[in-house]
Amino acid sequence: MxxxxxxxxxxxxxxxxxxxxxxxxxxxxxxxxxxxxxxxxxxxxxxxxxxxxxxxxxxxxxxxxxxxxxxxxxxxxxxxxxxxxxxxxxxxxxxxxxxxxxxxxxxxxxxxxxxxxxxxxxxxxxxxxxxxxxxxxxxxxxxxxxxxxxxxxxxxxxxxxxxxxxxxxxxxxxxxxxxxxxxxxxxxxxxxxxxxxxxxxxxxxxxxxxxxxxxxxxxxxxxxxxxxxxxxxxxxxxxxxxxxxxxxxxxxxxxxxSYPYKDILDLKNKIVKLVTANSSFEYIQNESCNTICLIHKSKKADLLLIHFDQHGLDVGSGSACSSGSLTAPKSLVAMGLNEKASRSIRISLAKSNLVQEKELIKRLSKVCEKL
Known part of the structure; x- marks a missing residue:
């Protein structure tokens, strides 16, 4: 791609x-x-x-x-x-x-x-x-x-x-x-x-x-x-x-x-609904308009990243400033989610994703089918 x-x-x-x-x-x-x-x-x-x-x-x-x-x-x-x-x-x-x-x-x-x-x-x-x-x-x-x-x-x-x-x-x-x-x-x-x-x-x-x-x-x-x-x-x-x-x-x-916070939040909610409909994923509740932290029931983050990457989706894992490292997100560990932390990925949205919504939902649906 x-x-x-x-x-x-x-x-x-x-x-x-x-x-x-x-x-x-x-x-x-x-x-x-x-x-x-x-x-x-x-x-x-x-x-x-x-x-x-x-x-x-x-x-x-x-x-x-x-x-x-x-x-x-x-x-x-x-x-x-x-x-x-x-x-x-x-x-x-x-x-x-x-x-x-x-x-x-x-x-x-x-x-x-x-x-x-x-x-x-x-x-x-x-x-x-x-x-x-x-x-x-x-x-x-x-x-x-x-x-x-x-x-x-x-x-x-x-x-x-x-x-x-x-x-x-x-x-x-x-x-x-x-x-x-x-x-x-x-x-x-x-x-x-x-x-x-x-x-x-x-x-x-x-x-x-x-x-x-x-x-x-x-x-x-x-x-x-x-x-x-x-x-x-x-x-x-x-x-x-x-x-x-x-x-x-x-x-x-x-x-x-001018920044479309509400539109980004609406897109976030659509993604959360789509992904969590697949019982393999758990969503970490949060108050931001753009961040979706997901935990898979069995697959490690490195394997999840490969699946998303193969479908042309660039997602993160771990600290947002050290995404080259696959260490477990320290925030999830601090929240007591030690074992789950290594199975987490992060989707974080911005204004540019709004025009990509249709294709984004299509690709996410395919990823969820495989996972």
């Missing part, structure tokens, strides 16, 4: 480039200069970058006095900057967090610092009172961090930001919101709680260039630069990625203007 005939269903891993961005790629040529340079081209690039940062603030209804802005390579870098270098007393985290967080927690432990894994319920949510009680009994006197995954990349489970606000109010913990999977997955992805301390995104998750991402963070947070050098952003050295910043702003503006 030719590449162009395949149907891509792994949008939690990465998305295709935004169509508006593709149509305007030529604009990048006008602002290629280093924005730290003092000549006119550099000053133009700096002005252009500042305008794009302002557009990102506007997309989230925020202002510079709400948060500082940090352009980086994605949430993996952000978690190392704020949690590894910024955690002074204790890091509270969940086993369902992305590996860029759980591995930071493991690193902190090897340094003799305190990192505590918090319990998860079998539905992927948590007991608010239990979490508050654990934090209150274990936190240090200084800086304590709690990681909060807004939308889980493996299961699609959504944690409302109001829960993070409640925990912060009752424990005094600083909150690191992993917002990587929110845009394009939940309709309120642009509605931030500005009382929370840090948000982070990876731009390739919503149609911008790979290798770019950004964080909003409170100015009073104390941490150290992960990358040293020219001090371009204070908290991060390195020539500002102007094209990555531009692509991020443009993709956000386009999604904010």
């Amino acid at each position: 030719q590449y162009q005939d395949r149907i891509y269903l792994d949008h939690n891993s990465t998305t295709e480039l935004n169509s508006e961005l593709l149509a305007r790629l030529g604009e990048v040529k006008s602002f290629f200069a280093n924005p730290s340079s003092q000549h006119s081209s550099g000053k133009m690039a700096k002005k252009w970058s500042e305008e794009n940062i302002n557009e990102i603030y506007k997309a989230f209804h925020c202002k510079p006095n709400d948060f500082e802005f940090l352009l980086h390579s994605g949430t993996s870098e952000a978690s190392n900057t704020f949690l590894n270098l910024g955690a002074k007393d204790c890091l509270f985290y969940f086993a369902s967090d992305h590996s860029c967080i759980t591995q930071v927690a493991s690193l902190l432990k090897t340094k003799g610092r305190k990192a505590i894994e918090l319990p998860l319920n079998t539905d992927g949510h948590f007991n608010e009172d239990d979490i508050i009680s654990i934090i209150q009994s274990e936190k240090g006197e200084g800086k304590n961090w709690l990681t909060f995954t807004w939308v889980n990349n493996e299961t699609g489970v959504v944690w409302p930001l109001k829960l993070a606000r409640t925990i912060k109010d009752k424990t005094g913990c600083s909150i690191f919101v992993d917002a990587t999977q929110a845009i394009g997955k939940v309709p309120d992805a642009f509605e931030l709680d500005t009382s929370l301390d840090c948000y982070s995104w990876s731009s390739h998750k919503f149609g911008a260039f790979k290798g770019s991402g950004f964080s909003f963070y409170k100015s009073e947070l104390t941490t150290q630069p992960l990358i040293l050098g020219g001090d371009q952003q204070g908290l991060r050295s390195g020539t500002l990625n102007t094209s990555g910043l531009w692509s991020t702003a443009l993709a956000l503006i386009d999604i904010k203007k």
